[in-house]
Amino acid sequence: xxxxxxxxxxxxxxxxxxxxxxxxxxxxxxxxxxxxxxxxxxxxxxxxxxxxxxxxxxxxxxxxxxxxxxxxxxxxxxxxxxxxxxxxxxxxxxxxxxxxxxxxxxxxxxxxxxxxxxxxxxxxxxxxxxxxxxxxxxxxxxxxxxxxxxxxxxxxxxxxxxxxxxxxxxxxxxxxxxxxxxxx
Amino acid sequence: xxxxxxxxxxxxxxxxxxxxxxxxxxxxxxxxxxxxxxxxxxxxxxxxxxxxxxxxxxxxxxxxxxxxxxxxxxxxxxxxxxxxxxxxxxxxxxxxxxxxxxxxxxxxxxxxxxxxxxxxxxxxxxxxxxxxxxxxxxxxxxxxxxxxxxxxxxxxxxxxxxxxxxxxxxxxxxxxxxxxxxxx
Numbered sequence: 001x002x003x004x005x006x007x008x009x010x011x012x013x014x015x016x017x018x019x020x021x022x023x024x025x026x027x028x029x030x031x032x033x034x035x036x037x038x039x040x041x042x043x044x045x046x047x048x049x050x051x052x053x054x055x056x057x058x059x060x061x062x063x064x065x066x067x068x069x070x071x072x073x074x075x076x077x078x079x080x081x082x083x084x085x086x087x088x089x090x091x092x093x094x095x096x097x098x099x100x101x102x103x104x105x106x107x108x109x110x111x112x113x114x115x116x117x118x119x120x121x122x123x124x125x126x127x128x129x130x131x132x133x134x135x136x137x138x139x140x141x142x143x144x145x146x147x148x149x150x151x152x153x154x155x156x157x158x159x160x161x162x163x164x165x166x167x168x169x170x171x172x173x174x175x176x177x178x179x180x181x182x183x184x
Numbered sequence: 185x186x187x188x189x190x191x192x193x194x195x196x197x198x199x200x201x202x203x204x205x206x207x208x209x210x211x212x213x214x215x216x217x218x219x220x221x222x223x224x225x226x227x228x229x230x231x232x233x234x235x236x237x238x239x240x241x242x243x244x245x246x247x248x249x250x251x252x253x254x255x256x257x258x259x260x261x262x263x264x265x266x267x268x269x270x271x272x273x274x275x276x277x278x279x280x281x282x283x284x285x286x287x288x289x290x291x292x293x294x295x296x297x298x299x300x301x302x303x304x305x306x307x308x309x310x311x312x313x314x315x316x317x318x319x320x321x322x323x324x325x326x327x328x329x330x331x332x333x334x335x336x337x338x339x340x341x342x343x344x345x346x347x348x349x350x351x352x353x354x355x356x357x358x359x360x361x362x363x364x365x366x367x368x
Contacts, residue, residue, distance in 0.1 A: 104196050
C-alpha cells in the first residue's frame with residue numbers, strides 16, 4: 001500500500017502500472033493480483049490506506065504535549081493536511097489523483113464517496129465540540145465546506161498556483177468564518 | 185479548441201491523443217502541430233479557451249433581464265460554475281483535469297497560475313462592489329477562498345461524492361460567510 005501511494009503520487013493513477021508497483025513493493029505481480037484481484041482492487045485498497053494515514057498524521061499528538069482545546073484540535077486536523085513533508089505531500093497528491101480519476105472512472109466513486117463522508121463526519125464532530133449549540137445539518141454543512149476547501153487549496157498548492165503558507169492562512173480564515181456563522 | 189475541451193472532458197488530459205483530437209476536429213494532425221507546435225502548446229491553448237468560455241457563461245445575461253445587484257452578480261458568477269449543462273460539465277471537467285495534471289506536469293503550471301490569478305482578481309472585484317469598505321488583501325483572500333471552494337465542490341460533484349443541488353447550497357453558504365466576515 002505504501003508503494004502504491006508512492007507510485008500514484010509520482011506518476012498519477014493513470015500512470016500506475018502493476019509491474020512498476022510490484023518492483024516498488026519488491027514483490028511479484030502475481031502476488032499483487034492474488035491479493036487485490038485487479039487494478040480497481042488496488043486502487044480501492046490504496047484509497048483506504050491513504051485515508052487512514054491522513055487520519056493518523058492529522059490527529060497524532062506527542063505524549064508530552066498539553067491536550068488541545070476543541071478549537072485547537074479542529075484547526076490542527078485541517079491545517080495538518082497543508083504541510084510540506086514528504087508524507088503529507090505524497091498523501092495529498094495521491095488523494096487528489098484518486099479524486100480526479102473518479103471523474104473518469106465510475107469504479108472508484110463509491111469508495112471515494114464513502115471515504116469523503118467519513119472525513120466530513122469526523123470534522124463535523126470536531127466542529128460540534130467547538131459549537132455545541134448547533135444541529136447536525138448545520139455542522140455537516142460546515143464540515144463539507146471546510147473539507148472541500150482543504151481539497152481545493154491543496155490541489156492549488158500542489159499544482160503551483162498557491163504558496164503553502166498562504167494556503168494555510170486562507171484555511172485558518174475559512175475555519176474562523178465557519179465558526180463565526182454557527183450559533184455560539 | 186472545442187474539440188480539445190471535449191476530448192479532455194471525455195478521457196482526461198493524459199488520455200489526450202493528437203490523432204483523436206484531429207479526428208474530433210475534422211482536421212489533419214499536421215495542421216494541429218503547425219498551429220500548436222506540440223502537446224504542451226495544445227494544452228496551453230485549451231486552458232485559455234476553457235477559461236474564456238467559463239468567463240462567458242458565468243457573466244452572460246439575457247438582454248431583457250433586469251440588471252443584477254452587485255451581490256446577485258457575485259452569486260451568479262460563482263453558482264453558474266455549478267450547473268448540469270453539457271457545456272459547464274465539460275468545461276469544469278476539463279478545468280479540473282488541467283489542474284490535476286499540473287501536479288505532475290510542470291509545463292502547465294505557469295499558465296494555470298496565471299489563469300487562476302485572473303479569475304481571483306475578477307471575483308475580488310465583484311466582492312469589492314458588494315463590500316466597498318475593504319482593502320485589496322481582504323478582498324483577494326475572500327476571492328481565493330471562494331474560487332478554491334468552487335473547484336473543491338465542483339470536483340466532488342463530478343466525481344460522484346456530492347449531489348449538485350447540495351453543492352450549490354454549500355456554495356451559497358460560503359458566499360454568505362465571506363460577505364459576513366468583511367466590513368459592511
